[in-house]
Amino acid sequence: MAMDFAEVVHHLVDDLYPQAEKIALVMDNLNTHRIGSLYKKYPPAEAKRILDKLDIHYTPKHGSWLNMAEIGLNLFSKQCLNRRIPTIEELDRELKAWCEDRNRQSMAIKWQFTTADARTKLYSLYPKFTVEN
Structure with missing residues (x-):
């Protein structure tokens, strides 16, 4: 790799x-x-x-937008690629149909990682400010 x-x-x-x-x-x-x-x-x-x-x-190790893409690809693999698809054209049709169905259902990802979690776990990534008197 x-x-x-x-x-x-x-x-x-x-x-x-x-x-x-x-x-x-x-x-x-x-x-x-x-x-x-x-x-x-x-x-x-x-x-x-x-x-x-x-x-x-x-990207940050926690809360990356790539997590959404990885989740989507994983779901597509499990729900659509569990069989042989003989041609690239058929794969393209399957992918489009799967995406349209997910969009029609308004499928969403419910994030468990909150802003408060980010502030705690990613504290070292936040800028440090000093207050001058």
């Missing part, structure tokens, strides 16, 4: 946005989504060249 990640980042930098000075890259905290993955795949000078074009931001 680390090698795949490195190849995707390389493709992003060199093929998709070669003219960009900096690319803002927002990533989750998967163990392979690290700069070390680039150094595993490429020589140090090449890895550094790629990294110099990136402005990397990691």
Whole structure:
């Protein structure tokens, strides 16, 4: 997975946005989504060249918007991919029908992680202010 990640980042930098000075890259905290993955795949000078074009931001470990995407993909896998789907066109139809059904039912995720929880658990991420007299 680390090698795949490195190849995707390389493709992003060199093929998709070669003219960009900096690319803002927002990533989750998967163990392979690290700069070390680039150094595993490429020589140090090449890895550094790629990294110099990136402005990397990691999503919080708790309360990430990616959790919603992961939950959705997990549900889709369990509810729709529990059988063989022979063609990409049929998979596309199945996905669209599944999404339309979920949207029609107004399916929602009920978050258990509250703002109060965030203030407690993510305290170290909040800026520190000092009051001057």
